[in-house]
Amino acid sequence: MTGIMLVRHAQASFGAADYDRLSPLGHEQAAALGRALAARAAPRPVRVYRGRQRRHRETLEGMAPALGLDPAQAVLHPGLDEFDAKGLLGARFGPRGLPQTVREDRKQYFQILRDTVLAWQRDEIADPPESWTAFSDRVAQASAAMLAEDGPVLAVSSGGAISRMIVAALDAPAAQMIQLQLQMKNCAVSRLVGRTGALFLHSFNEAPHLATALDERLLTYA
Template identity: 25%
Template sequence: MAAIYLIRHGQANTKSADYDMLSDLGKEQAKLIAQPLADKCISPDSLTIGGMKRHQQTADLALSSCQVDADKALKDIGWNEYDHQAILAGLDERLRTPEGIRQYFIENNLQKHQFRTVFIEAMHKWMKSNNCEIYPESWQEFSNRVEKAFDSVLDKVEQNHFVFTSGGPISLVVARLLGLDKEQFMTINWNLVNAGITKILVNKQTGQLSLSCLNEHTIFDKEEHRNKLSYT
């Protein structure tokens, strides 16, 4: 029985114009990934890293204490996240940047907790549209490339294969394994923690797949790490 570990990156730098890099908290989270894997004596015999900076940074930090060379990993942009800034801008151009989001919320008298409602509205608009003049990547293109990336990993997994990726691709793969409509992936996505680990078992003889563990993050249950838990 082989296993694929889908590892979500640490917290991105949400307060910076360059979102695609780990925040200080994200770096701490990435370092913590190594501990639960080491406790279970799990090390990868093969690796895939998405094409985003936060994927590479997470892999480097998570594997540094495992004596695993992340430079030998396969790079696959199929595991990249959807462009949330472009998707938000498809709802309202002001939502493209952190500063624009602040202004939008002030002008519309919205509270911080209402961001989820705005984001889901933007996602639903994206999923119903095939207009590439608005979005650099359509919903169908996104789902197709993630499916292709996952199938590529299935072809090469031998024992333990680590994939460093984002919440969107993980959620889409999980929806497939659970037999859910692809559009339901956001229900999963919204509940994934940064640096969470999802494990998929692969029967190499039959090709059967089973979801063994979703969003494992017990490392954050420890008192000294509880303040490091985040979702965005």
């Protein structure tokens, strides 16, 4: 049986011109998660995977020292990349996308993102940067690659890709993906186990870095 530990990236830079980099707090979260996992003495992964975005790399680099891992040895898999939320919103609302005031209002932004993802899944958005089917297919390819490994796997990804894997494992409706995604903490750990081509959900949205640090500053979602 293969165990897959899925780590959502640490806090990125919401509202900034470049979202795809960890905030100072995000770097703290990544280091704290590494220490927490090391303290649990979890089995050493036979392979480490990550998405190709900067926030994935920086999260793994923050975790790696405590776990004795070499981030340079990680397998980069496009199936662990997040869907292009900015491009998707642009396809729905036009070249200007959302007003700056909306992008800075987290509650309003995520309500609009939820509705946009649901419309995307229903194929109601013209010319999205990626179709829902293509996104689902590449995430499934990442799942299959990790399931084929001979032992525990650690993967750093994003909330949408991780939630898509979980929905597939549960055989749940596609609409549940965005509901899970919006509940996922930064640096949260979800676990899948699999055998003979099938994956099963073992845990969702664990935050061991919070239990160890006892620091509510580290609890973030965006």
